[in-house]
Amino acid sequence: MQVNTPDWVKHAVFYQIFPDRFARSNDDRSKLSTASLPFEPWDDPPTIQGYKGGNLWGVIDRLDYLQNLGITALYFTPIFQSASNHRYHTHDYYRIDPILGGNEALDALLKAARQRNIKIVLDGVFNHASRGFYFFNDILEHGPHSPWLNWFKIQNWPLSAYDGDKPANYDGWVGNRALPEFDHENPDVREYIMQVGEYWIEQGIDGWRLDVPFEIDVPGFWEEFRERVKAINPEAYIVGEVWRDSQKWLDGKQFDGVMNYLFTAPTLAFVAGDRVIRELAEPHEYDPYPALDAAGYARRIQDLIALYPWEIQLTQLNLLGSHDTPRVLTLVSDDLDSMKLAVLLKMTFPGAPCVYYGDEVGLAGGNDPDCRRSFPQPEVWNHEILETYYQSIALRHRYSALRTGHYEVLLARDLVYVFSRKLDEREVIVAINAGTETEIVTLETITPNARSIQLQYGSDRITKTLRVEGQMLTFELPPRSGCVFG
Secondary structure, three states: OOOOOOHHHHOOOEEEEOHHHHOOOOOOOOOOOOOOOOOOOOOOOOOOOOOOOOOHHHHHHOHHHHHHHOOOEEEEOOOEEEOOOOOOOEEEEEEEOHHHOHHHHHHHHHHHHHHOOOEEEEEEOOOEOOOOOHHHHHHHHHHHHOOOHHHEOEOOOOOOOOOOOOOOOEOEHHHOOOOEEEOOOOHHHHHHHHHHHHHHHHHOOOEEEEOOHHHOOOOOHHHHHHHHHHHHOOOOEEEEOOOOOOOOOOOOOOOOEEEOHHHHHHHHHHHOHHHOOHHHHOOOOOOOOOOOOHHHHHHHHHHHHHHOOHHHHOOOEEOOOOOOOOOHHHHOOOOHHHHHHHHHHHHOOOOEEEEEOOHHHOOOOOOOOHHHOOOOOHHHOOHHHHHHHHHHHHHHHHOOHHHHOEEEEEEEEOOEEEEEEEEOOEEEEEEEEOOOOOEEEEEEOOOOOHHHOOEEEOOHHHHHHOEEEOOEEEEEEOOOEEEEEO
């Protein structure tokens, strides 16, 4: 099977932005001023319905920060006009929300990002729209006389779009009457969505993250979406939100990758073990529990690598958390070592690592809406975690083997896990000690002269204990720490 995926994604480091909460600029550059709107105080805890007023102008102001961090691609949760702070209730697929700055703000962002070689991926919510979507709103106004009836799944009359004491009489996603589902069997609906996908690629975005794509099971739908998007930009990235085994969609004919929760779960279960707060994770579908030892982690990772073609592995979106999960720091009981080890494993794994905004400065948070807190002020940043991100992202950019090299497990003993990434004659070795005792590690490398291998990340203590005999390395790995040799 021939599989082609976007080359740039294999070398990218993504940053996920929830636009209402990342950055707010009061610089009025939009046609419609929003600077005087009564937004919630930025640093107050987030609420289900409240707006903080973050906008795309604020993102532009922070591009230098992101570039310095090593970010090369941005993934935005929805930015189209919507009556919700998360904007998964789409009103207009051709208009950027006015609170975010409107279409002119996205135009400016695309230009500013392009100058920095930063890619932009938008969230496509194509399974359902909202009560405010013009076509559905026409049905609410005119009932059975509306010309748009067959765009949605209407069962009976009258529709009850707001009164929960009465049956909705139409299909809403997971029974939510605020999210009327499209009828994707309707060729007009299908064509509309295809044209939306094409339009924004033509405007200069670099790909789509597809919301709940598994809900659309019309034969050939996603194959056509891929064909039409790739006809405009063959290097466009198509990544789906699928939490479990995704072989059905990763056949080379639909998506280039998925949000790789199959990596997230075992990684957190290994580095954090029983520190994972299980009740925070249980409502979700990625199961970062029970605790794993190194051998158990190795099995899960090797099974994952065997699951998809290698070209697909290299364009998976690897994450530790998202707007749908608890913040990773909170999930691991605020244990900094667990988070730092997880970050190192993510940045050295095949596929594109994705940083959820604020994780890099230690932003905490439980389940929705708490995981969507505003980006914190600099005076409360956790600089220890930030330094881990700086160093590990720099390592990924420095070594091509960490991006496209073969992955091989070298050692999985108790809570010590060691693997290599090999590209041609180059090798990078990553070692993790998730345990609470110092461990002596002995490894054989492919490098004829192992003395040329140097510690690139980790405690100076490792260098002091390093012994080299031929192609063998022996060193002490401190508890709850990791290192990288290159």
